[in-house]
Amino acid sequence: MLALAVSGCSGDDPEKPAARPSPSKTAPSGLQTYYNQKMSWTDCGGGFQCATANVPLDYAKPGTDQLKLSLIRLPAQDQSRRIGSLFTNPGGPGGSGVDFIRSTGRTFGADLRSRFDIVGFDPRGVGKSDPVRCMDGPQLDRFFATDASPDDPSELAKVSTVGKTFADNCKAKAANRLAYVGTVNAARDMDVLRAALGDQKMTYYGASYGTYLGAFYAEQFPQNVRALVLDGAVDPKESSTQTLVEQSKGFETALRAFVADCVKNPGCPLGTDPAAALTKISELQKQADQKPLTNKRDSRPVTESLVTMGIALALYLKELWPTLRQALTQAIQNGDGTFLLLLADQMVEREQNGTYSNQTDANMAVNCVDKPNPPDVATYKKSVDQAAKASPHFGQFVVWGGVPCVYWPVKTKDKPKAITAKGAAPILVIGTLRDPATPYKWAQSLAAQLDSGVLLSLDGDGHTAYLQGNACITQATDQYLVSAKPPKTGTLCR
CATH class of the missing domain: 3.40.50.1820 (Alpha/Beta hydrolase fold, catalytic domain)
Structure with a gap:
């Protein structure tokens, strides 16, 4: 990347306080x-x-x-x-x-x-x-808890429905601004x-x-x-969907680094073998898919999507790895997803009273208008399948998270290009x-x-x-x- 280019500006000393321009x-x-x-x-x-x-x-x-x-x-x-x-x-x-x-x-x-x-x-x-405000707290709770690894047409329809609901709400509540964010x-x-x-x-x-x-x-x-x-x-x-595919690979790389560290620690809930540890995380996700984990904070079931989100948040900062070990211990040994849900809530800026910042609404509004998106869910699913193969623990979760963009009311013709x-x-x-x-x-x-x-x-x-x-x-x-x-x-x- 980067050839050192010479600035087109004058030779002023960059450390000197700058005079206010006209x-x-x-x-x-x-x-x-x-x-x-x-x-x-x-x-x-x-x-x-x-x-x-x-x-x-x-x-x-x-x-x-x-x-x-x-x-x-x-x-x-x-x-x-x-x-x-x-x-x-x-x-x-x-x-x-x-x-x-x-x-x-x-x-x-x-x-x-x-x-x-x-x-x-x-x-x-x-x-x-x-x-930009599109979704209220209960609506976002349903959006994030939705099964992001659909196993049959019925579950796929639910993913499509929550994505379309998100887009429709943004059109109803913020249509005059969506083209400009x-x-x-x-x-x-x-x-x-x-x-x-x-x-x-x-x-x-x-x-x-x-x-x-x-x-x-x-x-x-x-x-x-x-x-x-x-x-x-x-x-x-990168295209809009390829960005998500590559991001899911990044989470997979980070998870492997966490696992390699965890298995060296006494009391790691994943055991002592890295390959078996990754399998154990997959089993936890499947367990939560079949029967959500419980939590002690509120009445929300901790679904597979929320489990995955909690794990992902802890990978953002190495200092959170001990917390993730504790969260996984509770989840694997006791079926308790309280800590994982707490991490998931931090990722999406959800308060304990059920309210959210507008981070998710703004995130979707900007991402969906910045680059062209697939025209339908069938086309979109091809990127999901690609991600699932490359990143078995995060691929579907990451890519399905962007499905509202398929239904977004504002389209762009600006194709991705090098800067x-x-x-x-x-x-x-x-x-x-x-x-x-x-x-x-x-x-x-x-x-x-x-x-x-x-x-x-x-x-x-x-x-x-x-x-x-x-x-x-x-x-x-x-x-x-x-x-x-x-x-x-x-x-x-x-």
């Missing part, structure tokens, strides 16, 4: 009002400041409807040496950037905390930014925010889906790139070798596509690399964001 000279035609808007920041507790910004619903008609974006920032500690804003996105799509910074803003590297305002924002349709528009919003906050160029950290958003930003505004970190990369060339961002300054792409949700091959691919891509790798487990405590990754990332000078491409951290 937005009127840099704003695209018809968007001056948005680029020139002045942000009004207010104290919102804990040392954070919050604000809202206006962006057009439709960039082709900027004089019509508007959306409000919610922002948060943690001001730079050393204002005399402040470089600018470090924009961030935690992934999803559907993850709240405001919540991300409120919970993790102080865990960014010391140099970044000193010299940047750490900025989070909820992309359009997400969180507090005019959120995609990544292309979200990336344009980022440039509005850059100008409104007074930054001449974009400095950005994006995780998971945030890498896709960052890549789209660089493709549309290569001249405005100062330094972008794309951590846990998504491959923009080169020609003319952009060096862009740092980070990949973790055993990442469950964004396979390492995606980081390699994105780095190769980008004209100025630089690949930094972590020989590790879990989803994304930065903020996970690896000193090599932290140092390389922080130095790049401060200096705009990347590490040597191909660097491997351990």
